[in-house]
Amino acid sequence: MNVTESAEPVATRISGPIITATGMSRAQMYEVVQVGELGLVGEVVRIIGDLATIQVYEDTTMLKPGARVLCTGAPLSVSLGPGLVGNIYDGIQRPLPGIEAKSGAWIRRGEKVEALDNTRRWTFEPTAAKGDTVGPGQVIGQVAETPLVTHRIMVPPDVSGHVLSIVEKGDYTLLDPIAVIGTPEGEKEVTMLQRWPVRQPRPIRERLRIADPLITGQRIIDTFFPLGKGGAAAIPGGFGTGKTITQHQLAKWSDAEIIVFIGCGERGNEMTEVLREFPELEDPRSGRPLMERTILIANTSNMPVAAREVSIYTGITLAEYYRDMGLSVAVFADSTSRWAEALRELAARLEEMPAEEGFPASLPTRLAQFYERGGAVTTLAGERASVSIVGAVSPPGGDFSEPVTQHTRRFIRCFWALDTELANARHYPSIHWLRSYSEYAEDVKSWWEAGCPDWEELRTEALTLLQREERLQQIVKLVGPDVLPDSQRLILFIAEIFKDGFLAQSAFDENDMYCSPEKQVALLRLILTLYHRGRDMIQEGVPLAKVTGMDCVSEVLRAKAATSNKELHRVEELARRLGEEADELERQYMKGATCYE
Amino acid sequence: MNDLFADIEDRGLEYVGASRIEGPLVVVDKVRDVGYDETVEIIDPAGIPRMGRVLDVSERQAVVQVLEGTTGLATRTLRARFLGESFRLPVSRQMLGRVFDGLGRPADGGPPALSADRRDVNGMPINPFARRYPREFIQTGLSAIDGMNALVRGQKLPVFSGNGLPHDRVSAQIIRQARLLDEEVEFSIVFAAMGIKHDIAEFFIRNFRESGALSRAVMFFSLADAPSVERLLTPRVALTLAEHLAFDCGQHVLILLTDMTNYCESLREVGTARGEIPGRKGYPGYLYSDLASLYERAGRIENSPGSITQMAILTMPADDISHPVPDLTGYITEGQIVLDRDLFQRGIYPPIAGLPSLSRLMKDGVGKGFTREDHPILASQLFACYAYVKRVRGLADVIGEEELSQLDKQYLKFGEAFEGTFLNQGEYENRSIETTLEMGWDALSVLPREELHRVSDELLRKHYRSEPGTGAQDQACLTVQRL
């Protein structure tokens, strides 16, 4: 044995989740270690000579200097294979149902449960044959993971060669070898289970331009501030403004094929709610329960802070894995601020020099790295796929000038600014129409125009109207609305209709929670028709009160909730009646005008 | 003297002298076999032990936070005895009806709780997979809460207040009146007082006694004159007992934590003493995680009939809701009841602010099958109309009330009806949910029917009063008279 090798690794200092250990000269950065008798899981985050600093993902109460440190030689990795979908994990991919089975309602530390069930048999169906030449990421077979998800079994990213043997269709566990690949380095057995280090992005062939919208069924998002498939959006807002509900809405109704929802430092009950609700909700496209395409990561606010830091990477790695199968994946992170705060807390314990507001100087880099793991890509196997990312941001005091919001803005192209005043007035989603933006609107235009050639005009007209309203409101605030001419007061009126009848969308109303793109266009057109007719009538001399008092106005307001996605003819029918009522009014006033002559 | 820990075997790990004493911290050198977060007795010159815990430990030294203050301690003479475990509380149902100090020791002259069941006061995180989603509506008898910000069993709903506002009266009233609609189970009450004054503690005791709740209440007092660092443990001690009562004994527990602002100040004090990099307003960067470790200890779990409903009271310094304490609290709790100084000054009780108050779990606990079918829509419409009242009032301040349009004037009238009759009620007035809902429709009916866009025609037909001021009862009377 080497005499110069230092003693066994042991802890020398414990300070909350950060411990220092000696005898660590052979440790690698980000290597996973187990500490003490309970084998608490931790990760090496700094090495100085023989000393290593370790961040521990579990509570360190009563851990003592002298505790043994066991190095595992591998970086923190996740298990990838069938069985992920429909599951709920903590930040380091321990399945919460498995933990419950072992330690009851409370999460006891030191609990070790495999991420995927190694005993369960899955029906594997080969798609490659003996003799085929295969490269990294290439699909060699598939498993029906859920009725919604066909799980492709891929050649690991570091393996290529030709298939020496592959099993027949049949039931296998995750550990059974299903194929042997002959590679230049020798024979490699492939199973349905792979491991991948969470902090390392999975490889792709190339990045693509974003072209398709991620349809979310939320009007203000799809119509005004759309997110592209493969794009990144931030949703900042003070407490109670609707970040979580909006993300839940998106997780429910988006037309992505896989949803990864990361509850990062937020409430336990919110995860419970998803667990309770998703199996019961139907996917509007397939009619299957939404849970059949959803993976949950729950590292709630009261769970250890180091595991919160890593939960984001765990989630995005799972997303990349499904992307590699050629699927469109959407990742929701609630909230990235809690993740940034975990970074800050750990950095402070490491006595790093703080930059802005105590956050480590590496914050922008870390944010960039996270958002860069999204994108529309060509996979190694040559398929089009995407990871879209939506990150909630929880700025202190709801003030967007703080570092996390500001830096996030640099790495996303879609910004849904939540507004406390709107939320207080219970206008939901409280996404502010003037302070939000999306640079993807241009990219997804052609998708919309395939179904609605004048989409851009409608959208621009509506947005312009809302901007004009804002300016008119400044005047009204000073002198009251009476000084404005009817044509301008009509704008105020129509803007109110837009807000109530289009922008506001209840997450809890049966008909309104999901609004199909067709219904969005129909409603948009309906309100603009009201505007155009109103403008004409006023020009013809019809008093504003007659316009705002039309019978169909309240129907226009209620159309979003009164018509389901399948009854669009009723919106058209309403538009027709609106036209008739307007015609009638115009006729009366024209007649009136001729009488006076 | 310190009976609570009498059963811990003395491991003989006693050290004499400290290398440093600074604020609430004592640094003991050359310790051996000491664990992080271990409980310590620091023995002062008079031989009296003071409780402490280890914040940081290395082979060289242990940093001990002395919960009962460092006054009178000297580096040369103090002795530190490490007790070999983290801070624990013996828990038992027998603790109901008793008063304890901020560290869980009897303060009513009675014997210590007899129990072999000693729990780590830090608790463990509840597995989200094992939680049961809270949804049973609690009727508090206050219209502002029941009608618009309904509380459900297992929710954490704090009260954001300001100095001099009647948060104590409001929370005492809630505790007095809280009940379920269809179940006759009484709440057990756990009361944790942190840094509040004696007269306020007495106010609560008096209230519990008058309403006959004293025998099912347990109190933990770390009052204003107790060492401030002790407060860091008080809510943990109280929550530990609450968890036992709820999840082991199956009781429905209502826990009141007051005042969380004092708790946070103690946390800041310790952070500063340790030379930590401060976050906003000098509070430590981990304030969010620390508060979450308290607030998340509420709710319901599978396989236990019990529940913990949590009400934390905090005073917002300078009434500022963006101050870190209310701000971070709001980010963790399931809504907030905000008290408003303007309403208070206008003599409205309870002065519960209409717009910033929110109950996030209301959506799942009200409506058809829970309270009444019209409840969610009524609440939503009241919020929308009241928000508009605020705008009209702003406008009226600029252009004068006379210049307002007819409709806007009606909104002002609605505002008065809403605040004066719906919000406003007596401290001993306990309204049924039906009364609250009817009063809500009365207020809305001040406005023209077309203004209530959020309400369906069907509900309007049922509830809108075509003659303003004719509530359901009045309407019944009218029908009788007409007959």
Ligand SMILES: Nc1ncnc2c1ncn2[C@@H]1O[C@H](COP(=O)(O)OP(=O)(O)OP(=O)(O)O)[C@@H](O)[C@H]1O
């Ligand atoms: N689209 C919506 N429809 C109806 N209600 C909504 C909608 N969005 C938000 N709400 C209401 O707002 C409340 C707060 O929303 P949410 O929990 O999403 O806030 P948040 O921004 O995530 O807050 P926090 O930062 O504290 O987690 C919800 O409980 C719900 O009552």
Ligand SMILES: [Mg+2]
């Ligand atoms: Mg949230």
